[in-house]
Amino acid sequence: MEAIHPSLSKIQYLSPPVNVTIKALKANSAVVTWDIPEGDSVIGFAITQQKKDVRMLRFIQEVNTTTRSCALWDLEEETDYIVHVQSISMSGTSPLSEPLRFRTPREAETQASKSKDEVTMEEVGQSTQLRAGELIIIVVVLIMWAGVIALFCRQYDIIKDNEPNNNKDKAKNSSECSTPEHPTGGLLRSKV
Structure with missing residues (x-):
């Protein structure tokens, strides 16, 4: 052995x-x-x-x-x-x-x-999972849009704030050159 x-x-x-x-x-x-x-x-x-x-x-x-x-x-x-x-x-x-x-x-x-109206637990689980995924996508898109709108409003306010200052500066410059006879500025040219 x-x-x-x-x-x-x-x-x-x-x-x-x-x-x-x-x-x-x-x-x-x-x-x-x-x-x-x-x-x-x-x-x-x-x-x-x-x-x-x-x-x-x-x-x-x-x-x-x-x-x-x-x-x-x-x-x-x-x-x-x-x-x-x-x-x-x-x-x-x-x-x-x-x-x-x-x-x-x-x-x-x-x-x-299964009958037409019968829903299985598997299908319920899939639709719940799908709805959760859809909800996440919707929330992300809404947050992104809110960010875009906030950025636009901020940029718009900056542009709007700068615009009146430019008009005031232009008004000052044109009033310095104007005369009482010609409010738009400059002197009359005579034709020769």
């Missing part, structure tokens, strides 16, 4: 993630969630996503995170997918989780599942 190297006996093996589920399933997106067994020191995750009966894989990996969910995007409607999740620790990756199979619905099915 061979002796096992002492450093290998101390390696802690990670357990694969458990309770892997799909939430928020739509025609072109889904959210994968999972749990980590107690005691595993996990620093990230890796997800493999594959269309059923197709050899191409999408591999998503994140480290330095404690999140236990991941959004899958660019999915095709009415398509079967297989997802595996792995935990990542400082010493390596766990085995793959049990395969999770799911099928995306048709776009029409997701739209038909």
Whole structure:
């Protein structure tokens, strides 16, 4: 019997993630969630996503995170997918989780599942976020316009204040040269 190297006996093996589920399933997106067994020191995750009966894989990996969910995007409607999740620790990756199979619905099915007047929380959140963004833009534009108007008024006051002084100076200069016979100034020239 061979002796096992002492450093290998101390390696802690990670357990694969458990309770892997799909939430928020739509025609072109889904959210994968999972749990980590107690005691595993996990620093990230890796997800493999594959269309059923197709050899191409999408591999998503994140480290330095404690999140236990991941959004899958660019999915095709009415398509079967297989997802595996792995935990990542400082010493390596766990085995793959049990395969999770799911099928995306048709776009029409997701739209038909809610009535015309029904509003989802997602839509409310998006419109609130949009309104907040619009409000910020409006406030910035109003502040900028107020600044432009204040600058214009200041410049206008400076111009207005300087204008009467120029007229008074011109009036003084023209009155110095004027004579009682000719209030506009100057002497009569005789025609020769």
